[in-house]
Amino acid sequence: MSSSVRHVTIDCREPYTLALFWAEALGGKLGEGDEPGDDEVLVENPVVGLLFERVPEPKEIKNRVHLDLQPRDRSRDAEVERLTALGATVVDDRRTPDGRGWAVMADPEGNEFCVERSAAELAATEGSTESAT
Structure with a gap:
């Protein structure tokens, strides 16, 4: 088991x-x-x-574990905007000019998480391999 x-x-x-x-x-x-x-x-x-x-105690160092979010019904960039409006902040922008990459964000208490490209965005650049760390 x-x-x-x-x-x-x-x-x-x-x-x-x-x-x-x-x-x-x-x-x-x-x-x-x-x-x-x-x-x-x-x-x-x-x-x-x-x-x-x-x-x-407050959060003081980088997370050892974090969530990677993949938007279902919007683009990565639209999701970053939506989450920012909810109170998150971008702490490390790893998006690239060719549309690849991800955004490292923090929730209202500073816990980091990443926003990756949507499945549709990934499919548009098939064969792409990327992962957030």
């Missing part, structure tokens, strides 16, 4: 606030009964749940 991933847990200062950001970013929903002030707040997502857990 093997294990499966139940949640990806993200330490943060304000679980409810950060979970709201990620629920909107991923089109997920908050766990039933999750409320402001809770020490743990779940974002339910069709792929894997994200659990935001309160910790007393």
